[in-house]
Amino acid sequence: MIESGEPQTITVTGAGGQIGYAMLFRIASGALLGPDVPVRLRLLEIPQGLRSAQGAALELGDCAFGLLDSIEVTDDPARAFDGANIALLVGSRPRGPGMERGDLLAANGAIFGPQGAALNAGAADDIRVAVVGNPANTNALIAAAHAPDIPGERFTALTRLDHNRAVGQLALRLGVPVSRISGVSIWGNHSATQVPDINHATVADEHGVWHPVPERLAEVFGSAPAAEQWLAGEFIPRVAKRGAEIIEVRGSSSVGSAAAAAIDHVRDWVAGTGADHTSVALASDGSYAVPQGLVSSFPARSVGGQWHIVQGLSITPAVQLRIDASVAELVAERDAVAALGLLG
Ligand SMILES: NC(=O)C1=CN([C@@H]2O[C@H](COP(=O)(O)OP(=O)(O)OC[C@H]3O[C@@H](n4cnc5c(N)ncnc54)[C@H](O)[C@@H]3O)[C@@H](O)[C@H]2O)C=CC1
């Protein structure tokens, strides 16, 4: 656990890019580790991104954040990860219109091996890694494969954005604030095959009494089959393809929501999730028959600074079929990067 007052070294890669810019100010203001933990920021960029990261560093100084102990901008991964307690691996190319995230495998995969090795060489013993750069699950797998001395459970990838999107869409449809939704899960890959699952979700009524979401949806749509139709035909594709929708509407991929989700992910990892679970892509321990070692999204709780996959959830046959397809995609990505020599 992190002691109050003990400065933590947080490395952000791609710090000169869009998501980096959106997350740095929140990290420095205490949104990541709370109001009592000073932060030392290490900003890693490639040479052509250094000026942008240096500009962000100047602005961070101008904010006079009380918690910001120091900022260092570098293009040397060894320096960036030396003593790092938390690494947010954002630096990599975003996709454009018409691309799938998997199309970035060859371009971005090569970034994560050397960064995994640099983490292995210099990070603090309690290092926690959150991969944001796409394809995030497989990039986390690559980084972990180059860091044999770091426990595999410390390498995670971001599916919190998918989780938050699912909660947002569900709350909208049920006409309740997001604070009244609990127990949503994302399974599989951070891709269009991901599986948003509301079968264990609950919704609180105005008296604070919790009800199963499938029952509430059946009431809203008039029958369970009608609710199922909405889930399969609208909810799941909307959440799974939200990244593409944002690209189409904004002209470039999600930034503010991605930065917010990455901060949620690390904050919950460090501070704990409490009774609710969230969704995190982490190395499978074989739970739910996901092949061991594959970095797949699971419903998870953080307790004592460690993620624990929620066990014992019943999986409907329809959800199982979708999970199987997403896991098959992860296996194909793993095999593709292995063939490229990226797993070491
Ligand atoms: N997992 C998720 O939920 C989400 C992931 N993403 C992904 O995050 C990544 C970053 O997105 P943006 O910030 O919008 O892109 P961006 O292009 O604005 O910034 C990326 C930055 O990374 C830097 N970079 C490239 N290679 C690097 C390396 N080897 N070391 C350090 N820095 C390096 C670039 O110079 C650039 O400044 C993309 O791969 C995008 O697809 C985006 C949204 C959500």
Ligand SMILES: O=C([O-])CC(=O)C(=O)O
């Ligand atoms: O869709 C993209 O390329 C960016 C991303 O991962 C997301 O918004 O979920």
